[in-house]
Amino acid sequence: MFDRLRGSLDKAVTKATTKELNEKNLKDAVWELQMVLIQNDVAVEAAEHICDLTKEKLLGSRTGRLENLSNLFRTAIFESVLEVLTPKYPLDILEFVTKKRAKGEITTILFVGVNGTGKTTTLAKVGHMLKKSGFSVVIAASDTYRAGSIEQLGKHAERLGIRIIKQNYGADAAAIAFDAIAHAEAKHIDVVLIDTAGRMQSNKNLLEEMKKIARVANPDLKLFVGDALAGNDALSQAREFNAAIGIDGAILTKIDADPSGGAALSIAFITGRPVVLVGTGQGYDDIERFDPKWFAQRLIGSN
Numbered sequence: 001m002f003d004r005l006r007g008s009l010d011k012a013v014t015k016a017t018t019k020e021l022n023e024k025n026l027k028d029a030v031w032e033l034q035m036v037l038i039q040n041d042v043a044v045e046a047a048e049h050i051c052d053l054t055k056e057k058l059l060g061s062r063t064g065r066l067e068n069l070s071n072l073f074r075t076a077i078f079e080s081v082l083e084v085l086t087p088k089y090p091l092d093i094l095e096f097v098t099k100k101r102a103k104g105e106i107t108t109i110l111f112v113g114v115n116g117t118g119k120t121t122t123l124a125k126v127g128h129m130l131k132k133s134g135f136s137v138v139i140a141a142s143d144t145y146r147a148g149s150i151e152q153l154g155k156h157a158e159r160l161g162i163r164i165i166k167q168n169y170g171a172d173a174a175a176i177a178f179d180a181i182a183h184a185e186a187k188h189i190d191v192v193l194i195d196t197a198g199r200m201q202s203n204k205n206l207l208e209e210m211k212k213i214a215r216v217a218n219p220d221l222k223l224f225v226g227d228a229l230a231g232n233d234a235l236s237q238a239r240e241f242n243a244a245i246g247i248d249g250a251i252l253t254k255i256d257a258d259p260s261g262g263a264a265l266s267i268a269f270i271t272g273r274p275v276v277l278v279g280t281g282q283g284y285d286d287i288e289r290f291d292p293k294w295f296a297q298r299l300i301g302s303n
Contacts, residue, residue: 085275112199118253
């Protein structure tokens with residue numbers, strides 16, 4: 001995990017700390033760091049911001065020992081990455097649902113993303129996580145576009161013992177979401193999870209349909225599901241979805257196979273919304289709460 005970026009950062013730190021730290025060497029070192037980040041799928045804006053933070057933390061530092069300089073530089077990068085990943089408004093789904101239930105309210109969660117990112121499986125994992133934590137769940141099969149989507153979601157629901165609200169392919173996706181919410185209200189179910197058709201972010205008609213679902217369902221949380229291996233593609237998708245409906249957070253799949261970690265850094269910085277969960281495998285239990293400190297430590301290596 002993150003082997004490619006961590007190895008590149010190690011080389012950049014080694015190269016930067018073979019000289020005494022002065023203004024020119026610091027400028028060269030920060031430029032090297034920026035190139036390493038961009039080459040590992042970190043968005044240019046995010047890379048520049050991390051480099052600016054790193055430079056600020058290093059300015060005025062003086063040390064005569066190269067091993068101390070190496071630690072200093074690595075620590076500055078670690079703190080800068082952590083600052084980017086730590087959200088201004090954190091989101092804990094279980095805590096959010098707990099507070100809503102305490103007030104007698106339903107939580108509605110809308111899942112959005114493009115085809116192939118593992119959105120439907122991720123929804124099932126979240127359903128499993130909620131059920132294990134003692135919450136009742138119903139699923140809205142509002143992907144009426146992709147062939148096999150309703151059957152796929154139905155199999156997940158059957159395995160997990162969760163009710164699914166569905167209609168035929170081509171049906172009004174927003175109406176299905178509305179029906180699921182009405183069902184939850186009538187049966188006093190805690191959480192409604194809404195699946196949606198995987199949309200290419202450039203398909204304006206499908207984006208308009210997604211906006212309609214968001215208007216009708218008025219979800220409490222809108223979560224973007226992205227593939228960590230997609231790099232800058234995941235960023236462009238998150239940016240477009242955020243512009244269309246305003247996401248509340250992101251879930252990254254396949255984080256266990258990600259060699260760079262660039263998607264998490266980029267999405268957190270560009271959208272200003274937290275990475276909430278990460279997928280770490282194929283099983284229903286293979287989903288974890290995202291920990292910025294853990295991520296930064298894995299990314300930078302020993303600190």
